[in-house]
Amino acid sequence: MDFGKYKETRHLKPLQIPNKEQLLLDVSNIEDSFTGRSDASIANTFIFEASHLIVNALALFELGYFDCAFYSLRQSLEAAMTMMYLYDSEEDVRKKELEKWRTEQHFPMYAGMTKYLESNESEFKDIKSKLSAFFEETEKVKKRLNKYVHKQGFDKLYASRNNPLSRIKGKFDDVEFINEFDGYVVSCIGTVAVMRLAIDPMPVLLNDEEIYARTGDTITYPYSDEFIEKYIGFDAIEKYKRTSMYTQHYDNFMQEEKQNEAVSCVIKDKFVDVRRADEILNQGHLLPQAALLGVIALENIESVTKFYTCGGFMMYFSNRDSLRQKLEWDSRQFNNFLETNPSTNQPFDEVFISAFKLPEGEIFLEHNQEITANDIYNIEHIIGSFENDPHQKFWTLS
Structure with missing residues (x-):
């Protein structure tokens, strides 16, 4: 020393x-x-x-x-x-x-x-x-x-x-x-x-x-x-x-309404249990627009596995597996997804992203296979309902 x-x-x-x-x-x-x-x-x-x-x-x-x-x-x-x-x-x-x-x-x-x-x-x-x-x-x-x-x-x-x-x-x-x-x-x-x-x-x-x-x-x-x-x-x-x-x-x-367990998981943990979608949608009025639309999409479109909001900075996941291998993502990609025309069924490594603008923000659906034109139409219909009456809820895409 x-x-x-x-x-x-x-x-x-x-x-x-x-x-x-x-x-x-x-x-x-x-x-x-x-x-x-x-x-x-x-x-x-x-x-x-x-x-x-x-x-x-x-x-x-x-x-x-x-x-x-x-x-x-x-x-x-x-x-x-x-x-x-x-x-x-x-x-x-x-x-x-x-x-x-x-x-x-x-x-x-x-x-x-x-x-x-x-x-x-x-x-x-x-x-x-x-x-x-x-x-x-x-x-x-x-x-x-x-x-x-x-x-x-x-x-x-x-x-x-x-x-x-x-x-x-x-x-x-x-x-x-x-x-x-x-x-x-x-x-x-x-x-x-x-x-x-x-x-x-x-x-x-x-x-x-x-x-x-x-x-x-x-x-x-x-x-x-x-x-x-x-x-x-x-x-x-x-x-x-x-x-x-x-x-x-x-x-x-x-004085606030008590959330059921499934809704609380969506709000706090950003987790959607697709098996409990009905429970979640029963209190859908407690969710922000993007989360509500994401839950509806998960319930009705089998290939949807997760969704993103806030320019990709916030991710909601589910009990449905994604085919995408990577765990990371870049918010700049999500800006491009939103600006691309058409903004749906865009390749995202092994899966696809469909981006939609909402009256309050935007949503990016991640899905294993391309979604149909009918699915896209129904999603846009729900978004239109948000614009006309934010408090009106549509619980299915069909």
Whole structure:
């Protein structure tokens, strides 16, 4: 080993976190919970940042940079608090403070942001008052993290903890140290996940089957039961459900029509079970035009296997096999399909594409054999009905 490498690593003691892979998977619950609120899109940046900081903490700890790992955990809490402060304040305050943050002007620290939110009407104030025990534990963890950040105690120093004599004497227990760090990671993941709920309650709402069946294709994924149990606690979630934000959203969604399972799969998973086409079409009014027409085509034309919308960027698949071997496609191809005359029965590797313009977008049907002139006529007839009366439904092509 060269001298430079020796100088860089002699004070480090790499340690392995036994459940690191599971922790990394669990962080995905936060990353996948990004909000669809149009006025809070930048909040997703903070959600990702907090997640990255937790991931970085795990990597740093295993490399031996334990103080940096604890600091990264503390930063994850600060990133989450900044997110809440910027998007849980009054609109005029939010704009002013966001500009300060952008331009690196004087900006409040963690305690200052917390004090402001608690002294003004905010979602965080409501959440914290109902989850007081949860946030008391968070505060304890934050204080312990500060001990490492501010180097308070010999066990917080590389010169002491990783001193060769300390290692020989076994002065500091590595297993205990790993378990302590693991506990802080769990606490930070849970706290960031709860702070995320001050933006909107969708990660918890979507965990409820009744709500899930009444929502569209959201960009937010729900927190899993396992994640809630380990990082937040079902008791804390039940208390969160008493907040005004949650109850208002819940009541609004419960007024929507409940989707049957087959329709929900079309809307959320982009999957059409052709065997259940009748069930889907019974609630066809819940589908966008392209999806509705695609389901009708799948039910009535045996060679249709899937369809695309949004210029080819969105694909709906079915339980019917396609003869096309490739799995990838290029959106530029779909632009050509739409502009070609005629736009039907165009070769697409081993299969065919038929493109149709709709009042709301377009649809590209993929089929194993050419479709007939009668099929094309009937499809265009349905499209015409959309133009004349978007709410009128035609359930067959014949």
